[in-house]
Amino acid sequence: QVQLVESGGGSVQAGGSLRLSCAASVRTFSDYAMYWFRQAPGKEHEFLAAISWSGASPSYSNSVRGRFTISRDNAKNTVYLQMNSLKPEDTAVYYCAADQAFHFGRAHEYEYWGQGTQVTVSS
Numbered sequence: 001q002v003q004l005v006e007s008g009g010g011s012v013q014a015g016g017s018l019r020l021s022c023a024a025s026v027r028t029f030s031d032y033a034m035y036w037f038r039q040a041p042g043k044e045h046e047f048l049a050a051i052s053w054s055g056a057s058p059s060y061s062n063s064v065r066g067r068f069t070i071s072r073d074n075a076k077n078t079v080y081l082q083m084n085s086l087k088p089e090d091t092a093v094y095y096c097a098a099d100q101a102f103h104f105g106r107a108h109e110y111e112y113w114g115q116g117t118q119v120t121v122s123s
Contacts, residue, residue, distance in 0.1 A: 002026040002098050002112040009094060009117030012086055016121070020081040022096030022114055030054065033102035034072055034079040035110060038092035038119075045095070045107035049081060052102045059104070064090075086121045094119050 003025040012018055026032065036048040049070035050059045058070050069082040079096055094117050097110040 002032065004096050004098060004112055004114035006094065006096055006114045006117040009119045011120040011122065014087055014121055014123050016086050017082070017084045018086065018119060020083065020094055020096075020117060020119075022079045022081075024077045024079070024098060026077065026098075029072075029077040030074045032098040032100055032112075034070075035097040035099070036068075036070060036079075036081045036094065037097060037107055038090075038094045039116075040092040043092075046092075047104065047107075048094075050102065050104065051079065057102070083119070086119075088121045088123045090119060090121050092119060093117065 004022055006022045008020040030053050033052050035050045037045045039045045048061050048064050051070045051072050055072050067085045072079040096114045098112040099110045
């Protein structure tokens with residue numbers, strides 16, 4: 001069983017930055033690939049970024065590549081999402097997810113989810 005808790009959301013002006021954290025309660029964090037998604041009102045979950053078990057192979061969606069950076073600290077059981085150059089269209093609830101497999105699919109395919117943290121970007 002994996003419990004995930006996101007933090008670091010908030011309100012920021014366009015062009016600003018936020019750093020999200022996702023702390024995992026799990027026996028062996030490095031057994032899990034980690035993911036970030038977001039969901040805007042009335043929309044489906046959108047994949048943003050993924051990182052493999054060791055921290056290699058970070059991958060990004062086209063919408064955030066070059067602005068967002070995913071990283072992990074296996075000693076702290078935490079994955080991060082550094083978000084720079086934020087835009088109003090980045091406004092959403094941000095979720096981290098964990099899965100023992102490193103893959104790219106629909107949101108329902110991922111095993112464990114946090115409760116989400118709100119990010120609001122004003123123009």
